[in-house]
Amino acid sequence: MTSLPLVLCRRWAGHNRWSKVRTVKGPRDADRGRLFQRLSLRLRAAVKDGGPDPALNAPLANMIEQCRASNMPKSSIEAAIEGALRPTASSPLLLQARAPQGVSLLLWVQSSDPRRSQRELSSILSRYGAALAAGVLHDFQQQGVVRVGRTDAMGQHVGQHVGLELALEVGAQDVREEEEEPSLVVRGGGIWGVMGQLWGSYGAAMGL
Known part of the structure; x- marks a missing residue:
């Protein structure tokens, strides 16, 4: 006598929905995270330039409004401001570079290790035929x-x-x-x- 195994199959109704949510929500969360990271860097730069009081620092007050308009959490805004006041906080760095076909580049970098950032950016630029160079700033009107x-x-x-x-x-x-x-x-x-x-x-x- 031959016996056949009994296999029970059940379709989970929510599986396809979760797949769609994951496909859409994942990239959106990533974009949101990158936006908040950029805003945090700009907040820190504003604090280092003019201090942590928005009433006395117009650039900082403007940045805080931009963060709020982007729905950045209040805790993240406060953390960025507090982080700029620590001795180990990052510092701004301006790099000049030349790219192929006479393209001039100015790179504003916020880094806790400027020398390492300069080395890494130099390596990235070289992959695309560009290089750090002096005198590029004169090509721009601020x-x-x-x-x-x-x-x-x-x-x-x-x-x-x-x-x-x-x-x-x-x-x-x-x-x-x-x-x-x-x-x-x-x-x-x-x-x-x-x-x-x-x-x-x-x-x-x-x-x-």
């Missing part, structure tokens, strides 16, 4: 862009003419009138001075 929202700090609507008026008031180099919001173009390192002048009136309505 500018900043301040975006002014359509409402001020009190929630009042800001008219279309506000861009030109603000440019004249704070000494901006140029104005870009766009549908969503005007942008002020500022030459050189003057962007933080412009941000400081505008912050009292426009507060959270500004962004870099």
Whole structure:
């Protein structure tokens, strides 16, 4: 007499759904993590440049608003600020490089070990025919862009003419009138001075 094994099969209804969730949610979480990492580095840089008090440090106050707009957790914002105050915190590094076809590169790096970062970036650049080089900075004109929202700090609507008026008031180099919001173009390192002048009136309505 021949006996046949009994095999019971059961289909799990939620398996396919979890597979889809994993496929979509995984990359989104990764993108979110990279965004928070970049924001944390910029927070630390702002703290090191102007101190940990947003009331006295306009760039830091602006960065905190950007973090909140990106739904970065409050605990992560506080951790980044506290981390910048530790003696072992990372420091900024500017590297200049030349790429094929005459392309000039400026690399802003935040690192706890600048020498190691420079070696690693030099190795990466060499793979693509580029190399660290001096004198590249002269190929660039440093500018900043301040975006002014359509409402001020009190929630009042800001008219279309506000861009030109603000440019004249704070000494901006140029104005870009766009549908969503005007942008002020500022030459050189003057962007933080412009941000400081505008912050009292426009507060959270500004962004870099």
